[in-house]
Amino acid sequence: MDDKHMLMIPGPTPVPEKVLLALSKHPIGHRSGEFSQIMAEVTQNLKWLHQTQNDVLVLTVSGTGAMEAGIINFLSPGDRVLVGSNGKFGDRWAAMSAAFGLEVETITADWGKPLDTEQFREKLAADTEKNIKAVIITHSETSTGVLNDLETINRHVKEHGEALMIVDAVTSLGAVNLPVDEWGIDVVASGSQKGYMIPPGLGFVSVSPKAWEAYKTAKLPRFYLDLGKYSKTAAKNSNPFTPPVNLVVALQAALRMMQAEGLESIFARHQRLMRATREAVQALSLPLFGPDEAASPAITAVAPVSVESEQIRAVMKKRFDISLAGGQDDYKGKIFRIGHLGFVSDRDILAAIGALEATLRELGYESMTPGAGIAAAARVFAQS
Numbered sequence: 001m002d003d004k005h006m007l008m009i010p011g012p013t014p015v016p017e018k019v020l021l022a023l024s025k026h027p028i029g030h031r032s033g034e035f036s037q038i039m040a041e042v043t044q045n046l047k048w049l050h051q052t053q054n055d056v057l058v059l060t061v062s063g064t065g066a067m068e069a070g071i072i073n074f075l076s077p078g079d080r081v082l083v084g085s086n087g088k089f090g091d092r093w094a095a096m097s098a099a100f101g102l103e104v105e106t107i108t109a110d111w112g113k114p115l116d117t118e119q120f121r122e123k124l125a126a127d128t129e130k131n132i133k134a135v136i137i138t139h140s141e142t143s144t145g146v147l148n149d150l151e152t153i154n155r156h157v158k159e160h161g162e163a164l165m166i167v168d169a170v171t172s173l174g175a176v177n178l179p180v181d182e183w184g185i186d187v188v189a190s191g192s193q194k195g196y197m198i199p200p201g202l203g204f205v206s207v208s209p210k211a212w213e214a215y216k217t218a219k220l221p222r223f224y225l226d227l228g229k230y231s232k233t234a235a236k237n238s239n240p241f242t243p244p245v246n247l248v249v250a251l252q253a254a255l256r257m258m259q260a261e262g263l264e265s266i267f268a269r270h271q272r273l274m275r276a277t278r279e280a281v282q283a284l285s286l287p288l289f290g291p292d293e294a295a296s297p298a299i300t301a302v303a304p305v306s307v308e309s310e311q312i313r314a315v316m317k318k319r320f321d322i323s324l325a326g327g328q329d330d331y332k333g334k335i336f337r338i339g340h341l342g343f344v345s346d347r348d349i350l351a352a353i354g355a356l357e358a359t360l361r362e363l364g365y366e367s368m369t370p371g372a373g374i375a376a377a378a379r380v381f382a383q384s
């Protein structure tokens with residue numbers, strides 16, 4: 001049967017009907033009064049979502065473009081940066097920083113483990129000459145389903161005083177509490193196809209006053225992603241270049257839906273989806289890849305032993321039209337990942353777990369009690 005596709009990957013994420021309808025409208029002029037009004041509302045609501053008074057700028061890029069803007073606007077060649085890496089996206093930060101000629105020192109942890117906050121404290125405390133210009137981490141490491149302790153790492157950055165805190169929040173924003181102003185996070189990068197519930201194509205960067213100070217003396221070349229241009233035009237509810245107007249209209253619809261649900265409820269829903277998924281997977285005797293204490297509310301990674309990850313994904317897609325994500329790099333074929341980010345409800349988890357049980361049965365997996373996964377998920381939903 002066609003047209004019943006269910007995306008359970010960590011981006012692109014499912015798109016609500018209200019947003020699809022907003023997308024289907026004729027494009028309007030990006031210099032029109034009508035579009036300015038939309039920009040004004042979207043800008044306010046983006047600040048609400050980020051819990052900040054800082055600028056939150058809208059770029060026509062994927063999430064990686066937002067990350068790049070977060071580097072080139074605030075740093076200069078040769079600047080020393082501390083990069084946390086415990087997965088594919090942390091590696092991307094390190095590679096990108098090196099590509100721009102920064103002096104990169106990485107703090108690594110094994111894939112599936114969170115970054116050790118003490119190592120950040122030690123490195124920052126040892127830097128009495130204040131040479132470290134930025135600490136750069138991934139909040140929710142999508143490749144492994146691990147949530148890093150941004151709050152603690154940021155506290156050490158604040159004690160250091162000089163370094164900027166630059167964060168990839170692509171799969172944490174809109175899924176878990178990230179109070180940008182309360183914590184004082186300088187630069188936060190995110191992307192539309194994750195927690196925002198709209199298709200790929202927009203990137204977002206929030207910029208603190210301290211980061212704007214650094215912007216004034218930063219010497220890396222910048223043009224299309226020069227955030228100064230975006231901040232100037234944003235003040236007039238406009239854009240330096242032609243934005244994807246349809247996506248901005250879709251964003252307006254999505255942010256209204258998020259406001260109607262409320263931040264607390266959005267975070268609670270993601271916690272519930274995460275807990276139900278993790279309990280269900282364990283009830284089916286499938287090992288979870290990361291520890292409970294550092295579980296991302298956006299995505300759950302599973303490392304099955306007596307059954308192949310890629311076979312599970314293939315049957316889930318073929319028989320039930322549910323897309324799950326595979327492992328990346330060294331973990332290709334070793335893990336599979338269930339996305340539960342954005343427009344995802346309790347019902348979606350029950351459907352996915354039910355299909356997973358049927359898939360495991362079809363693959364001859366014998367280490368489970370039929371129905372145990374659904375029962376575990378239902379138990380979580382009944383409690384919360």
Ligand SMILES: *Cc1c(COP(=O)(O)O)cnc(C)c1O
Nearest residue numbers: 062063064089142168170171191
């Ligand atoms: C999806 C994602 C990105 C951005 O990837 P793009 O393909 O450039 O949109 C960056 N960081 C994390 C943690 C992600 O999950």
